[in-house]
Amino acid sequence: MAFQTLKEILDRAIQNEDEANRFYSQAANTVKDPSAKELLNEFAKIELKHKTVLQNFDLSKVDEEHHTVKKAHDLHLSDYLLDKKITPDSSIQDIMIHAMKREQKAYQFFKDMAKVVSSIEVKNLFEDLAAEELDHKGRIETEYDDVIYKEF
Numbered sequence: 001m002a003f004q005t006l007k008e009i010l011d012r013a014i015q016n017e018d019e020a021n022r023f024y025s026q027a028a029n030t031v032k033d034p035s036a037k038e039l040l041n042e043f044a045k046i047e048l049k050h051k052t053v054l055q056n057f058d059l060s061k062v063d064e065e066h067h068t069v070k071k072a073h074d075l076h077l078s079d080y081l082l083d084k085k086i087t088p089d090s091s092i093q094d095i096m097i098h099a100m101k102r103e104q105k106a107y108q109f110f111k112d113m114a115k116v117v118s119s120i121e122v123k124n125l126f127e128d129l130a131a132e133e134l135d136h137k138g139r140i141e142t143e144y145d146d147v148i149y150k151e152f
Contacts, residue, residue: 006062006122009113010054013129016109017051020102027086027095036092039143043099046136050129062119096144103137 021044028040086098110130114123 006117006119007059009117010057010059010122013110013113013126014051014054016106017047017054020106021047021051023086023102024099027090027098030086030088031090031095032088033090033092033095036090036095039092039099039140040095043136046132050132053125053129057122057125062121093144093148096140096148100137100140100144103133103140107133107137 024040024044024047028037028044031037031040086095107130110126110133114126114130117123117126
């Protein structure tokens with residue numbers, strides 16, 4: 001998707017975070033496993049925080065000329081796992097795999113958008129959010145490694 005303005009990028013980022021929040025909230029209400037519910041609710045709150053940060057970003061403080069479009073540890077576990085659809089019977093493993101995939105996509109979005117904006121303030125915002133998404137993915141991957149692989 002090609003963005004023409006900084007506002008379009010911010011609007012898309014807000015929409016992505018809103019969708020992630022709704023996904024994690026709905027998944028938390030769907031799954032039966034208590035630890036999975038807890039993990040999903042935690043991620044729903046984080047995504048809501050990201051949405052709020054983006055909504056509160058004051059574009060008017062960015063120079064008009066910059067309105068144009070122009071490291072955390074990553075285990076890469078999600079690169080080798082097939083995504084799982086979340087259902088009421090989803091296991092913690094299925095949920096963790098799906099969450100890893102979502103966080104990877106969010107990371108990539110913010111990383112890519114940081115490359116195309118000319119505003120230093122927005123670039124820094126997107127780089128910070130990308131780092132947070134990668135951190136979330138890393139936390140899930142570490143937990144996955146500790147919990148799931150330990151079972152084998």
